[in-house]
Amino acid sequence: MADGVRFEGDLAALPTHGFGHRSITWWGIIGFMVVEGMFFALSFAAYFFILDKEQTWPPAPLAPPDLLAGSLLTILILLTEIPNSWIKRAAERYDLATVRKGLVVMSAAVIPLFVLRGFEFASLNVSWTDNAYGSVMWLLLFLHTTHLVTDWGDTLVLTALMFTEHGKEANRFVDTSENALYWRFVWLSWLLIYLLIYWVPRWLP
Amino acid sequence: MLCLLLLPEAALAHAGHDHAEAPGWTLAPSVTLPLAITLLLYGVGFARLWARARRGRRAMRRDALLFGLGWLVLTASLVSPLHEAGERSFTVHMIEHELIMLVATLLLATAGAGSMLLWGLPAAARRAFGRLVHARSIAAGWGALSSPWVATALQAAALWLWHAPALFDRALASEGWHVAQHLSFIVTSLLFWWTIARADARGSAGVAAFCLLITACVGAALGGLMALSSSPWYAGYAAMGMTPLGLTPEEDQQLAGLIMWIPGGIVHMGAALVILYRWLKPGEERHAVSAE
Amino acid sequence: RGRAAGTERGERLARTALLGWIAAVVLGLTVLTVGSYASERRVSAAIPARPPLEVQITANQWWWDITYKNAVPANELRTANELHLPVGVPVKVTLKSNDVIHSFWIPSLAGKQDLIPGRVNDLLLLPTRTGQFRGQCAEFCGTQHAHMALDVTVEPVASFRRWQQAQLAPAAPPSTPLAQAGHDLVMSQQCASCHAIAGTPASARFGPDLTHLASRRSIAAGTLPMTRGHLYAWIADPQGVKPGNNMPYIGFDSAKLHAVVAYLQGLK
Amino acid sequence: MTGIARDGEALKGAELEGRLDRTWRPAPGLWGWLTTVDHKDIGRRYIYTAMTFLILGSILSVAMRLQLARPESGLISPARYNQIFTMHGTTMMFLFAVPVMEAAAIYVIPLMMGTRNIAFPRLNAFSYWTYLFGALLLWVGFVLNVGPDAGWFMYTPLSGPQFSPGKRTDIWAQMITFTEVAGLAVAIELTATILKFRAPGMSLNRMPLYAWAILVTSIMIILSLPAVALCSGMLIADRLIGTQFFNPFEHGDPLLWQHLFWFFAHPEVYIIFLPATGFVSQIVETFTGRPVIAYPAMVLAVVATGFLSFGVWVHHMFATGLPRLGYDFYTAATMAVAIPASIQIFCWIATMWLGKPRYATPFLYVIAFIVTFVIGGLSGVMVASVPLDLQFHDTYFVVAHFHYVLVGGAVFPLLGALTYWFPKFSGRMLSEGLGKLAFWLIFLGFNIAFFPMHITGMLGMPRRVYTYPANMGWDGLNMLSSIGVGVIVLGGLVFLANVALTLRRPRDAAPNPWNAASLEWAAASPPPPYNFPHVPVVRSATPLWEQGPLPVMTGLRVDDRELLITTAIDARPDIRYPSPEGTIWPLLSAIALAALFIGSIFTPWAVVIGLAPLGVAFLAWFWPKGSPTAEPVIE
Secondary structure, rough: OOOOEEEEEEOOOOOOOHHHOOOHHHHHHHHHHHHHHHHHHHHHHHHHHHHHHHOOOOOOOOHHHHHHOHHHHHHHHHHHHHHHHHHHHHHHOOOHHHHHHHHHHHHHHHHHHHHHHHHHHHHHOOOOOHHHHHHHHHHHHHHHHHHHHHHHHHHHHHHHHHHHHHHHHHHHHHHHHHHHHHHHHHHHHHHHHHHHHHHHHHHHO | HHHHHHHHHHHHHHOOOOOOOOOOOOOOHHHHHHHHHHHHHHHHHHHHHHHHOOOOOHHHHHHHHHHHHHHHHHHHHHHHHHHOOOOOOHHHHHHHHHHHHHHHHHHHOOOOOHHHHHHHOOOOHHHHHHHHOHHHHHHHHHHHHHOOHHHHHHHHHHHHHHOOHHHHHHHHOOOOHHHHHHHHHHHHHHHHHHHHHHHOOOOOOHHHHHHHHHHHHHHHHHHHHHHOOOOOOOHHHHOOOOOOOOOHHHHHHHHHHHHHHHHHHHHHHHHHHHHHHHHHHHOOOOOOHHHO | OHHHHHHHHHHHHHHHHHHHHHHHHHHHHHHHHHHHHHHHHHHHOOEEEEEEEEEEEEEOEEEEEEEOOOOOOOOOEEEOOOOEEEEOEEEEEEEOOOOOOOEEEOOOOOEEEOOOOOOEEEEEEEEOOOOEEEEEEOOOOOOOOOEEEEEEEEOOOHHHHHHHHHHHHHOOOOOHHHHHOOOEHHHOHHHOOOOOOOOOOEEEOOOOOOOOOOOOOEEEOOOOOOOOOHHHHHHHHHHHHHHOOOOOOOOOHHHHHHHHHHHHOOOO | OOOOOOOOHHHHHHHHHHHHHHHHHHOHHHHHHHOOOOHHHHHHHHHHHHHHHHHHHHHHHHHHHHOOOOOOOOOOOOOHHHHHHHHHHHHHHHHHHHHHHHHHHHHHHHHHOOOOOOHHHHHHHHHHHHHHHHHHHHHHHOOOOOOOOOOOOOOOOOOOOOOOOHHHHHHHHHHHHHHHHHHHHHHHHHHHHHOOOOOOOOHHHHHHHHHHHHHHHHHHHHHHHHHHHHHHHHHHHHHHHHOOOOHHHHHOOOOHHHHHHHHHHHHHHHHHHHHHHHHHHHHHHHOOOOOOOHHHHHHHHHHHHHHHHHHOOOHHHHHOOOOOHHHHHHHHHHOOHHHHHHHOOOOOOHHHHHHOOOOHHHHHHHHHHHHHHHHHHHHHHHHHHHHHHHHHEHHHHHHHHHHHHHHHHHHHHHHHHHHHHHHHHHHOOOOHHHHHHHHHHHHHHHHHHHHHHHHHHHHOOOOOOOOOOOEEEEEEHHHHHHHHHHHHHHHHHHHHHHHHHHHHOOOOOOOOOOOOOOHHHHOOOOOOOOOOOEEOOOOOOOOHHOOOOOEEEEOOOOOOOOEEEOOOOOOOEEEEOOOOOOHHHHHHHHHHHHHHHHHHHOOOOHHHHHHHHHHHHHHHHHOOOOOOHOOEEEE
């Protein structure tokens, strides 16, 4: 072991924040997305594992879920990407006014999703206690609903935060950008779940 | 090469399309023509560039070898009796798909054949193509497609969707759908391997390795479900009864799933390890000598 | 410097050796995999896919329900916890479970196979030598997993036939007044609501079939050897002998116990 | 930028250290103990807690060995015995092995990376409390006689509502949820720390092998823990709200449990083993005085092991009646795991051959590891073969196999690593005499206890039986195993005595007492709260073996907690990043979460009611404190 130290450079000029993979928040969000992606992937595997043993899907005499509520939600959740991208871009150019407006829009835009989600549970045509098919349908919808709730909670807190003095801190803009990234994960994962809940039971004989 | 092209003629003379007989060669123009044109374009482009190249002929030779191998594997899987045998056994069909998606397109993508094929075009067509590619909307679309994430998603979607019973049975029943199936496998896996190779070359080795990991999982999940399933998914194969390999339809499907799962996973893992190795190699010697 | 150069040389040598080592390991594992494949095929190829004898075994917490299949329903033989097999005759064992997952394992005859509720598994056996063996549940199945054994007898075909004929017969009627009293107790008390004794009104299937109980080697799935004293102990205090099992405490006084044991001992 | 104090030529030495100490030191007293977010504090208490569970788990194994010493022993009732072996497996896997590997990494990795704290330090504190509450839930349940009793693998339907009524299994399943939250949080922290907090110059290909092992392990945890969380969630839903996932009579399937469970539990073995290979690599490097040869091969072996471990869960299910065609594929895939493992073994042995080994206690553990692990690996190759496995599965042969793999492959390296890093943790060197005595007792005791189990297994003795009949030929071997466990206990006591006696001595360890090469040895022993006064710079894979003084970079803030973020691959300096202060909210959040989880065992409404306090606690945790002017503001 060498004694003493040799000064080799100075870090004082470095910035104190960065977007995307330069930011620790991004790595945290990616980590949680992978964890939750695994939850989804394994639930999908469970879905197919149960499906594989059945003669018909859904098991007779059950009817597949009704399409209306879920399809409306799908359209609406895709539309939320418009304000979401708007917020992300605004955050990355530190446009506080736009971020504030966008976050308010986004917080409001999620509310109709919850209403539709309520109707979705009602349109599954099966209870979780009926059989494993019902259990796995409810599981998929429930897992996704928890993501809606948590991201909405995040967005509400962030909205409140951006209206305080803390909204001016550079790292809050990073947080806003990463929150928008997480929302993309929420709707992307929904597209797959939508297929599994509503369309696979219709496609299979 | 020429004798290879002549061989099928001879084979065709003997083999019919009756399932009781040995599987024959597939010489539908929808398959052979594109293959032949690709080879022709590459040959012309190679000759033109070879004449112009001052340096880098070694790399060109290596690329041409990779391309030639990839083309051969692709042609062999699509044209040889393997293809027809695949219509009677899911396992053989899976081997054909795996050869296409794991071997042929990997070789073709690493051969970096794009510029050669472009140079194979007549000059006017080449310039028109150049203008087209640089058009703003096309460039943007291409930019999105060439992301390894998008390519991974596309390939995964192609893999899963085509294995949905309705679609797979359709591909079994009609030659047109079958060509569409193979074409989408070729295009998506070519795109996948190409973006992986490019990401690796541009220093995004982590992204490349991660996408390989996801792809391995996507294939493993599908293959695993097949391997563990005890009921045949596809009416087309189930109706045929015992396969020529002496397997029941469900065993045939299990074996197909295992081939997708385990050798498929090993190829993706191997690719990820190769990427990682190349990335670890520099700096390896830079250890301090022990201060004792 | 000199030492560094020596290290360099050593390292190069070690790297070459590493490649050789990997090759050797890969080769060794390949040989073992192929060997594993070959022995698996050899074991299964020895037995025809449709053997002449089929036995259905249904596992319960913590005993084995055994039925020898027959095309004629009247010739289906039902017994419990003791399996007899003719030597040299391939047998297909069909495995089911009534409650939790168990595993059927007779180490001297074959590897194990699970009995899973909702599924049916098969195991093909070919006993090649006569003798008495012990089978045991190999998947943890609850409190008395340790006492879920199976007595196995592999015998010549002729004696197997004799055993089969004897087991197909209905239960022996009570031969003494004491046994008659025991018979009446068994029929009138809880016993008959769980157990079956062919030729008597007792026909419930929740517990082991008792028709030829006294002909078996042990009591309570291999927990105790079949003796008068053990039968007595078992009926007097089933939870003391095999804690947690599903046989209830009946509360017979000693006179009734004597009678019941006398009857059961007659069920040869 | 004026008025901000930074280290540099003008501010160094004792004055710098004093000011950094004021900035980074946790609050004094009990409050500080509850609010600290220092990775060393959290790591140390994680290690202590996990080692406590090692001791508790070992006490259970002593109880089992007493019962099994003689046939038909009536010492322990079957109901109690089943609880004991369930608790032994659960404690060792979920409360000891995985947490202790994460715990050691929490302590060592930030130091080894040359940074001042772990990424997401508050999450780290939260993770510890969550783990602690989950562990307490399980053990308080056991003490109150509501301990789980359906095996650590909890096969359905035995663990389902019909065959395991009562709360025992619910407690087990909810404990899984706790440890899953804790484990995933730590895995994400470690991944981020390794990828973003490395010292300038420590490109990934100069990273110590231990860090590679932890990186791969963390990613494996992220990918595999969701499987057990999902299936334990399904189990609890089956039990409490009437779902039918595992009910074969309502379209469910008990095998779904096994697939999901082993999809986690097989990689888990490697989650335990890979960090241990990291320990071994560090110890071999230090005690042979040269880097482990073929660094790229070592890294690839770790990555390949991680990858392969996800493809072979099915080999735990050979007896369940899987399609037979798959057998040979699963056998081949399982055997393939032996290739990367043997590459690592080869590289260590070659390094010892080429280097000059010093036979100190940590190095002895490494040799014991190699011997034991090779035996365990060979018996693993045996059970990979289906026809053999169908005989060995669920017998004492398998018990012997995985104890050779897990004790030999993970606990020996762990004890070696604890001895190795003890001077760093405590500032004191453990006694070599007592250390070697403990080593020999543990090593010999282990082999006396577990080698005979190979034979009892081959003689047909099944696992998980509370007793066995006499005259099966198992009696003497079982007695021998029980005696062996006694010898291990003796060794463990000597190890503990060594630690206790050493801790009573004054501090005497230099920063780098073993002449090791990695950065944690550049910090003082024990390290101050800020770890390093300046940011160390790395020029090779063995920075402390470089000639001359340690190169450093300056310019981080001294009056505020700040650390350096570097780029993920090349470790170029990128961002100065604020590191959070200590706070009570992670603890309060963990309490709220514990209330929710434990309440949910009794009523599903606890989930609804419990969300409110949890939300408040999380809000208070994440809400920025202080005046915004402390950081640059965008106007």
